[in-house]
Amino acid sequence: MPPVFPMLTVLSMFYYMCLRRRARTATRGEMNSRRAIESNTRALPINVEIVQYAKEVLDFSSHYGSENSMSYTMWNLAGIPNVYPSSGDFTQTAVFRTYGTWWDRCPSARLPFKRTPSTFCSQDYVELAFEEPVYPTAVHILETYHPGAVVRILACSANPYSQNPPAEVRWEVLWSEAPTKVNGPQARQFTPCIKQINFPTNLIRLEVNSSLLDYYTELDAVVLHGVKERPVLSLKTSMIDMNDIDEDEDEEKFGCGMDTLNKQFSIVTLREWPTNGYFDKLPYESVCFCVCMLGICIVTALLFLKNLYIDIQFF
Template sequence: MLTVLSMFYYIYLRRRARTATRGELMNNRRAIESSRPLPINVELVQYAKEVLDFTSHYGSENSMSYTMWNLAGVPNVYPSSGDFTQTAVFRTYGTWWELCPSARLPFTRTPPNFHSQDYVELAFEEPVYPTAVHVLETYHPGSVVKILACSASPYSQNLPADIRWEVLWSEAPTKVNSPQARQFSPCIKQINFPTNLIRLELNSSLLDYYTELDAVVLHGVRERPVLSLNTTMIAMDDVDDDEDEEMDDGLDFLHKQFSATALRESATNGYFDKLPYELIQLILSHLTVPDLCSLSQTCKLLYQHCCDPLQYIHLSLQPYWAKINDTALEYLQRRCVLVQWLNLSWTGNRGAISVSAFSRFLKVCGSELLRLELSCGHFLNETCLDIIAETCQNLQELNLSSCDKLPPPAFIHIAKLYNLKRLILYRTKVEQTAMLSILNFCSELQHLSLGSCVMIEDYDTVASMMGAKCKKLRTLDLWRCKNITENGIAALASGCPLLEELDLGWCPTLQSSTGCFAKLARKLPNLQKLFLTANRSVCDSDIEELAANCTNLRQLDILGTRMVSPASLRKLLESCKDLSLLDVSFCSQIDNRVVLELNANFPNVFIKKSFTQ
């Protein structure tokens, strides 16, 4: 007789079986696809027409260098290899961002096959049934981990209610040993709808340096290809390893394996229900959200456990972004009344989540929230931020990274969140008035990201407010802020003595001759990470000040300076024993011979030196 425990164990065995046979199934699928006859209609070859959305980029919002917009159109660089400004580059690479003071704790229960860290969505001219997708990678390839196709046209005025995202290909990150250019052409899955909207998801954690993408080519036909009659079909659901699909098919599987009759015949739950409540909760805490949703349908005992709000203290819905809509939020709402960490990043776009559904969810589940992740949440508007400010009074962390469609007036509501310790506004339209109000009232801030916030008119005024109000500030990202000067730096150095991380990359108005960098080094002895990327004026005296005063330094980026010599770098490396990352790309006095010598003498330091061909 079947027991609840045996059902639970069977789910585990099924998972193991799916994992064990996935490679074989993929090989079978490739064999099938290779035997397809040529379609009767002509194959179209299209380059991306437009870049619609993305999580981050290395470049500026007001230029084309190193931006995601370079993915539109024909290749600019390929087949050349190297570091070129005409390519698309994401903001981070490797694991360095996890090893600095601004690093955030990961969410638990992330499914093991969710590897994505960034994404970019591309529109093509004509919808086709995809036959191939080629990604032209020109520097440090290997970051693409998933390719998806959308059933909705990006140019449609009326989006269908049942938008589908289908995975064409996915794999775990793999190490590519060569930084040379390549055309990445994975074997993709056949889908049953035409598409002109393709999404790449990427993971750069195994890369030695920034990945650079040049173009994406979509091959496809107007009419759906038909497999030859003598081909044995394999159900694509068996091959697709997307965890989020199990939110839909998990219950169907259970119904097939364990009939209702068998469940009724079971007089007891065996010994499973004799376990302490806390132990059952601990066992279930290792399941993902779709598993909990499926398992809750098996019996009253497991329904009680799977719906216990204590199972949803930390809830990340980002891995299931394609499935999360108003209905899903309504379904989860009663389970999430105690949620403290909530990750809705990447969810809700193209009308999947409405403002009213989000507001209802927060009014029920927001009172205990300490951390709220909403990166790339393009459904958000001013009403949403008002609801957050009114209902999430205990909130300590808010991430609005790349929410670039939020209107400027919306950000003023953040000033009501007096307990904020972390605020990420990278690539948003926050304006100076709202930012000053936030700094004035949120004096507990420890981590602040204002990278690429182009609507702030005077960064010196903002920096002065930080120095006056944010005495606890530990990390600050001012990447590509357009007008901070030595006055703003002086205010930060004097008013925020606890700073451990400071990103001043691509800040063109800072000049070493004013003494601003030397003052930073003297006033901020706790610095562990300092990025002075592309500041041409950084010189030997700045490096020597860092060597003398910032001995805890772990990461330093001085890309692009012509005024730093090998001698000053040796002093730095001798003084800063914990230094692990040093980027000297495009430093004209630091050639490859010097890098090899420094690598030999300081083997624990990863010295980065990019190249072009």
Template structure:
């Protein structure tokens, strides 16, 4: 028998161990929850008086349903005492994230997932809340008023947002986490998970959200922090627990993302002393590479320390074609980027979303990384990257000549002039500027020079003065545009929409939600339906003028339609008969939101559901 076969068995065992480790990691949330339940229930009674606080301020968040210039459905509603709880239903005074369910992953603008994303990273959104007094947390109460169950992680930070003395190392500790679960009832509830005891006081709490299992938008009203001023002491009962029963993965959770510390531990000299790798030397290089491609980034960093051969494989730039660092956001810093520098010279997809805030990544550290690793970069995700400034965007434009996708979602601290540099990236096919301060001049320049754009998100870009001019430029220059998000653009009219539809015939997805200046009486929606027969997703959310004529035109012309939102906020312009025509014509329709359409009551929804069982018909309510 060839010696390769025993070696294959050994490597298969190694691979099996890695998969077992990943499976253990996937269930870490359950084990941590069990452990924390023991800790929480067995704490000694403290002589400290418990401090109960509502959030003083909302510091940061990844998205919200509301407008930047109002309080309706915004994350800022999480500050202060409850507005709605214990009432249930759809209320504007609550905090609502931009998406829910899997609908946004099933439309033309959906992006392909990164490889190597760890199986236990579920977070899609987040919000960070500051409280008046730092305390050692004893409980966190999340008041959920509509479709609860989206909160999947609660974290505490060592940094005091109201202190001038920022700790040298900002620590984030997970107080509680679990995989997404479905809550069957949409009714309000107070969610109080068992939380972990931490060794530092905090007045900065972060909630992370996964709404993929929700039937509709999750609404949050307040987050109450309970805590004591002095650190609690564990009771004897807890100290006598068999430590072997407490999953070692919790330590891995703390250290697993510290690529920089792994760098310090790595002993190159020791590896040089190893002169043989046994049967590993007989395996094809490509086979080992294939097996290692299933490991996460921290696992690769650890494995690189085991022997010279595996160090060579783990440091091969081909292992880092896709580099997703978002799951490790609490630990990514300049040292992490420096450690990965030599491995990422061939990186094509890079995800740094949520990373680098509170000084963790510097402008110089980011710039150095891109100057070495940006030449092959095609996709760059930087959502919520508040370390970014104009210099960073200039470096992106200069160092990433092959860039096709750029995500700056919720980078709301970037100065308006910074966006001028994007116009130099002429090969862009996808640009996400949701909740940024991009101004009209910069955007016109981008549209003029980036004629390859296929996907463009301008949702909640409040600095644009004249969306008709922007729409006209898109119609003239962006002939390849397939998806366009104009969510909450305040001043586009029928004129701009007409020029957009006339020039961008390939549009498959268009979000015109909360655009109050569009009026059906001008014929704008009828014209839209006739000019854009390829539409698969159309959101006309909160447009009170949508009527039966518009629905019938969509039924006649847009037969490929898959998602339609006509939430009307109280008008009686759409009838059951027109909806039935739409459902009969659009055989691929899977989502229809008719919330607050006065003629479409629950009885009508039940009848339509019975006739068209493959369509999810959404009907929100307020009690």
């Protein structure tokens, strides 16, 4: 058997192992998933805001892609952004299975739960684990195509990486709103005003409702801002005269709460991912395939040079 065929088998096995490892653990960007304001290696003070990307996707209701692929699957929400701030239909994003109302009107649609509250409108969800438990100050959701589907953000008191599970698990709603239809499919950074909670968390749940969308919504990454120590509101906030505040104008200019105080840090952090041009936009399967093909070309070239050297020695 020519020596090139065992090498092709090895490269094929390498390609398959890369796909399986990527699909199961979603480790792309884990080395860069935890960001902090101070770029040093010493221990961070408890009052310094920590900015971190999702480390792992723990659970989800559905996704458009297949289980053994990375195209249009929820695994793409782990790690740094793959597409943002670009807009459009990219395979490297997380896409849920349905949109609009057609799947509710079809004959095979499931019946609604009778005990569901009238205010509950979530259709799909995804749960994300982060490295460090923090008291959340902001949650940034990077939407790259047809935004507006996120309707609820929840935080869990349980640490998924803890060896000792808690006796009681609490879910606290950080933000909730009815589904909206955004004008235009362009990408955006969605940063709703979240409320403070009395426990640290590193498990965030996003719930979506795509009934008002004309096409699939695509999510690229989730960024969690938080501090180690529970923030305390200043007593000076009670001295503000509410009659002097124009809600619409202030919301556009200043945003909301503690997230505004750290706006400059979030902008800097989101621009820290590596940029390799259009190579970063390639699907993970294509990158693995290119690496395997490059290995095959190198092996073929080496065999050709070896045979050429033998022929020269013979003559």
